[in-house]
Amino acid sequence: AAKDNGRHTFSVFSPQSAQMIKERLKLRQEVFSALERRQFVLFYQPQISAANGAVVGAEALLRWDHPRLGVIAPGAFLSMLEDSPAITAVGAWVCEEACRQAREWELLGYRLQMAVNVSARQLADENLPPLLKSLAARYGLDTGCIKLEVTESMLTQDIGKAAAVLRSLQAEGFRIALDDFGTGYSNLSYLRQFPITAIKIDRSFVQEIEEDRRCLDIVNGVIAFAKSLKLSVICEGIETEAQACAIRSTECDVLQGYLIGKPMPASEFQALLLAQSATPQQAAPGCGQPD
Ligand code: C2E
Ligand code: MG
Numbered sequence: 530a531a532k533d534n535g536r537h538t539f540s541v542f543s544p545q546s547a548q549m550i551k552e553r554l555k556l557r558q559e560v561f562s563a564l565e566r567r568q569f570v571l572f573y574q575p576q577i578s579a580a581n582g583a584v585v586g587a588e589a590l591l592r593w594d595h596p597r598l599g600v601i602a603p604g605a606f607l608s609m610l611e612d613s614p615a616i617t618a619v620g621a622w623v624c625e626e627a628c629r630q631a632r633e634w635e636l637l638g639y640r641l642q643m644a645v646n647v648s649a650r651q652l653a654d655e656n657l658p659p660l661l662k663s664l665a666a667r668y669g670l671d672t673g674c675i676k677l678e679v680t681e682s683m684l685t686q687d688i689g690k691a692a693a694v695l696r697s698l699q700a701e702g703f704r705i706a707l708d709d710f711g712t713g714y715s716n717l718s719y720l721r722q723f724p725i726t727a728i729k730i731d732r733s734f735v736q737e738i739e740e741d742r743r744c745l746d747i748v749n750g751v752i753a754f755a756k757s758l759k760l761s762v763i764c765e766g767i768e769t770e771a772q773a774c775a776i777r778s779t780e781c782d783v784l785q786g787y788l789i790g791k792p793m794p795a796s797e798f799q800a801l802l803l804a805q806s807a808t809p810q811q812a813a814p815g816c817g818q819p820d
């Protein structure tokens with residue numbers, strides 16, 4: 530890492546950024562062979578019930594276990610894949626690996642909702658529903674245990690195709706969550722046009738919930754609205770007890786965030802599941818106020 534040289538100067542042409550540009554170009558060359566080299570792994574982030582704190586789901590998050598650089602998050606490489614047809618094969622691998630893992634945990638006695646993020650290209654691909662259907666069958670999973678996370682921007686790109694794909698997924702019983710809710714235009718007609726079953730309230734609302742009273746008002750409003758449409762609600766990005774407390778004061782169903790657990794390798798997630806069932810299920814803390 531670059532050391533502070535004592536002068537408060539910053540140049541985009543500093544040796545460090547030249548190095549970074551070189552590194553990026555190198556990554557771009559390497560990312561397309563990462564799948565065949567079996568360098569992709571899935572991390573899992575726990576999702577807990579707001580009612581009783583039980584782990585009810587896992588979000589599968591892609592990681593690149595790079596031989597030189599270690600484990601890399603999608604921010605550094607996903608867009609390179611998404612710009613190319615290569616994302617289809619990587620996305621299919623993500624689906625399969627998440628299903629395989631969900632089955633493994635189910636056989637251990639943990640029936641979780643497995644959330645899988647999909648890319649715009651996957652959502653515009655009519656092969657996605659049959660792929661997922663065959664994976665669910667192969668791994669003996671109820672399709673209702675698999676939840677696809679899509680973002681609003683994907684729904685605006687190829688509306689006709691995305692709607693058709695989502696409808697066949699819905700017909701097979703898969704769940705569909707609208708991710709990062711509140712960051713786009715939040716065109717509410719999407720909720721009518723597309724068979725969405727859950728919304729994930731973006732972490733930007735959770736982040737400011739203590740400082741900005743309006744955030745809690747917005748979250749409450751969005752949840753009331755979601756509930757009237759019979760959608761389930763997940764809040765993501767919960768990092769502090771105070772934020773968890775504020776969210777628990779709402780009708781939010783499921784909590785997710787670093788406070789509850791960071792994305793982790795499957796082995797760690799499994800240890801968490803085992804530890805949970807070893808201790809009696811605790812009710813969610815009442816935030817100091819008896820109710
Ligand atoms: P996302 O689906 O909105 O996932 C949530 C992101 O927020 C994850 O970043 C997660 O690690 C991070 N996060 C979770 N809790 C907290 C928190 O309390 N605080 C903060 N600051 N961050 C939190 P990650 O894993 O780097 O993934 C970034 C994005 O990459 C995801 O956003 C998703 O859009 C995309 N992505 C990840 N895995 C896949 C995949 O397998 N396929 C596709 N198509 N996209 C993926
Ligand atoms: Mg997501």
Ligand code: MG
Binds near residue numbers: 708709729731765
């Ligand atoms: Mg999100």
Ligand code: MG
Binds near residue numbers: 680708709
């Ligand atoms: Mg996102």
